[in-house]
Amino acid sequence: MLLWDGGLIKVEICRKGGRTCHAGTIQQFALDEGELMTIGSDGAIRGWDFESIDTADCNDDSGLFEIEPMNEMVIGRNVSLSSMVKSCLPDSFIWFAQDSNGGIWKLDLSFxxxxxxPECLFSFHAGVIQGMDVSSTSHLMATTTLDRSVRIFDFLAKKELTTSRYKQGGTTxxxxxxxxxxxxGLVVVGFEDGVVRLLELYNPQSLRVVAGRSRYGDAELRLKQAFKPHNAAVTAIAYERNGEILATGSMDCTVFFFTVGDRYDPIGFVTVPGPVQGLEWSPQSHGKNTLLVLCRSGHVVEVQSPDPEAQNHGTTYHISGLPTRNFTFSSIKxxxxxxxxxxxxxxxxxxxREAQLKKAKEEGLEPTEEELQEVEEEEELPPLYTPDPPSPLCCGFYSLPGAFWLSMVGVEMEGVAQDIEDPLAYSIETAKQKLEMDxxxxxxxxxxxxRRKMLAELQNQFKQLLEKNQGLPEHVRLHRTVHTHKPIHPCTLNPPLRPEVFSIITNQKAF
Known part of the structure; x- marks a missing residue:
């Protein structure tokens, strides 16, 4: 904390031994009955004697004023307070604090x-939810975010059943x-470091005995298996239609395949043109078992399902020779x-044309052969528009066998109307007048x-005439100074001048 006196820093407030007042950022100050409250991102609330701080001074050149807090409350680990308000009830010591890691706390600061x-009234994710799915057998929902937590909710009872925390943020x-x-009760979660975890919900059957009345204390997420198929964030996870293969996609432009069983074993991976946005397996109604890989670069790759029984005895898990089809897209709008x-x-x-023929017929005129045979040349259509860079994909799914639907951004987007933000912009009439002046x-x-071009041409002709004049015999050569008092014509002279000589004279006079 810094104590300011006008525009100058008077002293720095610290604890004994030069320790800082908080282990993190001080997010808020609150003054309550002569006590200065500081709320820190380290999850601590400390109360200081305001009068001592207000009159603080430094007796040496260190610029530090050491003081210990009157009261202190540390809420707990993984708590980062961002703001706090006091209850509106009179004579109350209850405060409500907001936790930026996802929570609302009820605090008794009577000390x-x-x-x-401290009582946590609400607990929720911090930040955007990256992945969410619901159980097909119960009223449960699982979510994960970059706050490094995976949560299970009973959405009928509107309660959180359990939370599991990890060292990396969840991405799908x-x-x-x-x-x-x-x-x-099995949830598959991908994390930002490329790890995939299989989490098993403990005793999920008891959670759906009575809808909305589950015994929340029984719920627990347990790690069944963890593996790391990717070197970047996992962005998509999908089970094959028969439940025999699990596919995972990542930002590292790879798709990894695993056999499904009591233990998931790797089959191998394929590379794709861009970071993976989504994975869609073909449904049972399709003859071929294929995987549709949607890339954030705008490309789509259809990959044939690998053989789960195939043995990999090579030095790499990279699958070569797997049938694939690559798609890029253009706008036909x-x-x-x-x-x-x-x-x-x-x-x-x-x-x-029909009107002209009808009019000619009414006037008794016979139409010509050209009028009867109209030949129209077909112009070539403009080339297809291919976005560069390719438009990103939102989602996609199979429709008929061999066909799929895509939702893309920006391929055929209508232009945004241009607004007038400049207050000095011309009015319609002024703009028209300016166009006319321009x-x-x-x-x-x-x-x-x-005119400059014409003068340059005349000068060039004059130079040519001067050169021609210099090439004439001396007795017919014109001097540089020629005086003419009235218009002359070459035919009126005796003897008459040749046309080229007369041209030299007139040009000499003009210049």
Whole structure:
């Protein structure tokens, strides 16, 4: 803490031995009955004597003023307080604190022998939820975020059943289907360091005995297996339609396959053109068992399902020779619009032609062969628009066998209307007048350029005439100074001048 006096720092407030007041950032100050409360991101609340701090001074050159807090409360580990408000009830010592790690706390700051322990009123994720899925056999929901927690909720009772914390943030999550886990208690979670964890919900059957009235103390997430197939964040997890293969996708542009059983064993991996956005297995109605890999780079790859019985005896897990199909996309919107425009223009011309033939028939005129046979040349359609860089994918799924749907961003996006933000922008009339002035100015500049070009040509001709004059015999050569008092014509002279000599004279006079 720093004590300011006007625009200068008077002293630095610290604890005995030069220790800082908090182990983290002080997020808020609160003054309550002569006590200065500091709320820190280290999960601690400390009360200081305000009068001692207000009159603090330093007796040496260190600039430090040491003081110990009057009262202190440390809520607990993994708590980062961001703000705190006091209860509106009179004579109350109850405060409510917001935990930026996901929680609301009820605190008794009476600091007496009967002070109650901190109570967490609400617990929730901190930040954006990265993965969420629901159980197919019960009223349970699993979520994970980058706050390094995985939570199970009973959404009928609107209660959190259990929370499991890890050293890395979760990035994706899927609940194993009943085909894989009949008890319906297996959750597969991917983390930002490339690790995949199989978490088993302890005794999930008792949680759905009565909907919304589960015994929450029985719920517990236990680690069944952990493996690391990727070197970057896991972004997608999907079970094959028969429940025999698990596929995981990552930001490292790879898709890894595992056999499903009591223990998940690696089959191998394939590389894809970009970071994986999503994975979709083909449904049972399709003849081929394939995996649709959606990449954030806008590419789509269809991969044939690997053989789960295949043995890998090589030095790498990379699967080579697996049948794949790669897709990139272009926009056909411009083609559709151009075809519609040409069709409308063709119909308009047809109507005009029919009207002309009808008029000629009424006037008793016979139509010519050219009028009867109209030949129209078809122009080539404009090229397809391919976004660069490719448009990112939102989602995708199989439809008919061999076909799939995609939702993409920006491929055929309509242009955003341009707003007028400049207060000095021209009005419509002023803009039109300015355009006219600019047009006149451009025309004047063009006339100047033309005149300069003409003068340059005349100068060039004059130089050529001077050279030709120097090449003539001396008795017919014109001198540099020629005086003419009236317009002359070469035919009126005696003897008449040749045309080239007369041209030299007139140009000499002009210049």
């Amino acid at each position: 007496s022998n009967i002070t109650q322990d 999550l899927t609940w194993a289907p009943r085909l894989v886990n009949p008890s319906g 411009s083609h559709i619009k151009e075809i519609a425009r040409r069709q409308a223009l063709k119909e308009k011309k047809q109507k005009e 047009r006149m100015r451009r025309e004047a500049e063009m006339r100047k350029v033309e």
